[in-house]
Amino acid sequence: MFAEERKIKILDRLDKQGKVRVKELSKLYNVSEATIRRDLQELEERGMIKRTHGGAVLTEHTKFEPTFLEKEDKFHEEKEAIGKLAASLIEDGDTIAIDSGTTTLEIAKNIKAKNLTIVTNSLDIAYEIGKRSDIEVVITGGMMRWKTRAMVGPIADNTIKNLRVDKVFLGTNGICIKKGITTPNLIEAQTKRALLKIASQAIVVCDHTKFNQVSFAKIADINEVDIIITDNKLPSKLLDKYKEQDIEIMISN
Structure with a gap:
């Protein structure tokens, strides 16, 4: 799985669950925890997530959708x-x-x-x-x-x-x-x-x-x-x- 594809899947998981943990993502995508941390860091730099201790959550404004x-x-x-x-x-x-x-x-x-x-x-x-x-x-x-x-x-x-x-x-x-x-x-x-x-x-x-x-x-x-x-x-x-x-x-x- 390419890095960008993995990041999309992480975002999709965040959209459904609200939060993710590094250990779980590492096992799910069969990559090291260091790789997942880099993915999360890049997504945070794009302003799409906020990293937490051991994982990440979506930033408030990225998910808000008025009707x-x-x-x-x-x-x-x-x-x-x-x-x-x-x-x-x-x-x-x-x-x-x-x-x-x-x-x-x-x-x-x-x-x-x-x-x-x-x-x-x-x-x-x-x-x-x-x-x-x-x-x-x-x-x-x-x-x-x-x-x-x-x-x-x-x-x-x-x-x-x-x-x-x-x-x-x-x-x-x-x-x-x-x-x-x-x-x-x-x-x-x-x-x-x-x-x-x-x-x-x-x-x-x-x-x-x-x-x-x-x-x-x-x-x-x-x-x-x-x-x-x-x-x-x-x-x-x-x-x-x-x-x-x-x-x-x-x-x-």
Whole structure:
């Protein structure tokens, strides 16, 4: 087993059990305790866990996941502005993918382009777009998570991997130059990765509170994203840091 694969399994075990012990992991993965300690140290350096005497626990913020309804009313004006700006990037005849989420839903509500094909793993977005006769909607299917109302898992992933789109619009719980874009759930992260892989252009949409936040499961490195669209409350110093990394950030009004 490769080191990264072992770390993913450790994180998955932490997600299910809340804590792990070095001795147990050493026996489970048939490696030395020193190797497990190095794994835990690297995960701690990434901000994903907190080491304890003889083991580790998840850091509080990496696992926290608000529900769709909880997020819906937060920063609504900012999300609406982000949605309008993102929708303006969609051109007539485009084939696009729109990830599930409260910010991405605002994109669907503000699409002006015509003759589109849209792939989505969101029933809310499919319903919104379904009001348009000039848009063909492809729903991924899959297991719907109650918390986020996203369809995820193997069925969704298998549908997605056989498609190709011009642009993908992804939501995220955390975005960080060093640690990439992240979300609290491993299965949902995998489906987001699947959407990312089929697109010629990757566009992440998120309000300013998601910056410098790190959640449990990694979706992608920051250099895999072409454009980040956010609101006008992002601090200028933080914006400059992203520009220094040649990351394009579009600011909504």
